[in-house]
Amino acid sequence: MPLTDLAIRQAKPQDKPYHLPDGGSLFLEVTPAGGKLWLFRYRHNGKPGKLSLGKYPTVSLASARDKAAEARMLLDEGKNPSQEKKVAKASAKEASANAFEAIAREWHLKQMVLWTPAHAARVLDSLETDAFPDLGKIPVSELTAPQILATIRKIESRGALETASRVLQRIGSVMRYAIQTARAQTNPASDLAGAISSAKVEHRPALPxxxxxxxxxxxxxxxxxxxxxxxxxxxxxxxxxxxxxxxxxxxxxxxxxxxxxxxxxxxxxxxxxxxxxxxxxxxxxxxxxxxxxxxxxxxxxxxxxxxxxxxxxxxxxxxxxxxxxxxxxxxxxxxxxxxxxxxxxxxxxxxxxxxxxxxxxxxxxxxxxxxxxxxxxxxxxxxxxxxxxxxxxxxxxxxxxx
The missing domain is CATH 1.10.443.10 (Intergrase catalytic core)
Structure with a gap:
């Protein structure tokens, strides 16, 4: 019989781990310490495998069934679910390491030797306030000009035109650093030159x-x-x-x-x-x-x-x-x-x-x-x-x- 939430909650620990089947190769493992872990058993190219789907109740019964269904789809495509999970985990880790905020903080640390402490603090504060909330988690290789422009428009909307210009300049500097360190190939901030509104200023001729x-x-x-x-x-x-x-x-x-x-x-x-x-x-x-x-x-x-x-x-x-x-x-x-x-x-x-x-x-x-x-x-x-x-x-x- 398929599992129910009530049956899962009432499952008591024993001297040894034991499994409660839900059907379709999905099992709930109950440990002697009382922990409950979802497992999906499968065979790929004739070899047995086991995929961990997370702990109950963090992963609910419905979520565990969805994950098991995804694993079955991968098997139908000739893919190993455990191997695909490792690849996805590595990709997520790489994306996190190459997220805009991570690269920006790395760039900031490199620049600090050239700046006064007060200026370094102002630069980081501007990024933390106006850039990281929208752009921080996006990998620099995936950042687009429209995403940056939307962030800059928010700053403009409160009348802080000078701040908008500086934040855009600093985003561009971070992206140049990302290109220099092989984490990105293009700088979308450079495509936004002239996009910022500016107050009408009377310019007076100056000597070069x-x-x-x-x-x-x-x-x-x-x-x-x-x-x-x-x-x-x-x-x-x-x-x-x-x-x-x-x-x-x-x-x-x-x-x-x-x-x-x-x-x-x-x-x-x-x-x-x-x-x-x-x-x-x-x-x-x-x-x-x-x-x-x-x-x-x-x-x-x-x-x-x-x-x-x-x-x-x-x-x-x-x-x-x-x-x-x-x-x-x-x-x-x-x-x-x-x-x-x-x-x-x-x-x-x-x-x-x-x-x-x-x-x-x-x-x-x-x-x-x-x-x-x-x-x-x-x-x-x-x-x-x-x-x-x-x-x-x-x-x-x-x-x-x-």
Whole structure:
């Protein structure tokens, strides 16, 4: 007679294991310890075999019958059920080892030697929050562009466009690592270039990095007012917005701490901003002090020292140098961002130094001085890089990247 759940529950252990048949080569083995295990007996190519189907009650009577039916189908196809189970188990183990989350954590561990602890934590947190829930268990060899896009769209839907862009970039990096380590053959994230929505931004022309030496030659040859020349150099070294530089006041500079602290009311995002001062920036301030140090403003207008220089002063100077329509003072911010990102500096540190918007007001207050030591090192590297473009002897080395 076929087994019933009641008969199974009432089956008592004995001194030796014994079997209760259900029919169709399916048996329930009851052990002396009281355990109950489903077994399927069969013959394949004339040799007897036994397949374990799991323990009762984890595997119910109905499930055990379904598994036995699957085993019979394999036998009808000339396959050995036990061997097929081993293959399936090995495939599942391989799929788990090659799942996106496993590969991403492996990639993250390799990258940590190049990152600061804070940046490494932010990268992992972004993946754990926005990528692993949807993509974590999918083998990298099976991951598709539509699956990644669906994940990115979820981030976009909450208005976090910058986060969406970074998560997509990090997914792409993980997939490149998977290809490099022979766990995947294609990078579906690369097919999503341009798929992320972006806020409308007014782009201002910027110099390519390879044109900086020529720019400095022209700046040196241009017959302009010396404070204006210094302003141009400081703008490049600090990559603040031109309006923030024009209205700079001597009282905002702490030369002992080597910091320029711009008050909130003068910042576009209405939050205080700290600019670490490189040795080059400090030297320019020393040169400027005898010229305008008796005024409150670093760069007063020539006709009224209580007002800052005109917003057109630097633009006109660049126009006379031959850059009208091809580069603007504001474009040095984009140039700095491009070079620093290309050199492998932490994008969060770069964004913080650019004083870009932070939507969350609590986080904005917290971030005001965040990454300050990293920003000091980055700004000095940038100053050394700029000095090299001017024909200086200092050749900047990004030790983190090296």
């Amino acid at each position: 990095r390879n044109e900086l030496p020529e720019f400095f030659k022209r700046l040196e040859a241009e017959p302009i007012y010396q404070p204006t020349r210094i302003a141009m150099h400081l703008l490049i070294l600090t990559f603040v917005r031109p309006g923030e530089l024009r209205a700079a006041r001597w009282e905002e500079f702490d030369l002992v701490r080597k910091e320029w602290r711009i008050p909130a009311e003068r910042m576009k995002m209405r939050a205080p901003h700290i600019v670490p001062l490189s040795s080059s920036a400090l030297a320019l301030l020393d040169e400027l002090k005898p010229l305008t140090g008796r005024n409150a403003l670093l760069f007063p207008a020539m006709t009224d020292h209580d007002r800052p220089m005109s917003e057109n002063t630097l633009s006109y100077a660049m126009g006379r140098m031959g850059y009208k329509g091809t580069a603007t003072p504001h474009g040095f911010r984009a140039l700095a961002s491009t070079v620093l990102n290309e050199e492998g500096f932490d994008p969060d540190v770069i964004e913080r130094q650019l004083a870009h918007a932070e939507r969350n007001k609590v986080r904005a207050a917290y971030h005001r001085a965040e990454y300050l030591e990293e920003r000091r090192r980055m700004m000095q590297w940038w100053a050394d890089f700029i000095a090299a473009q001017q024909g200086g002897n200092v050749v900047p080395v990004n030790f983190k990247r090296a």
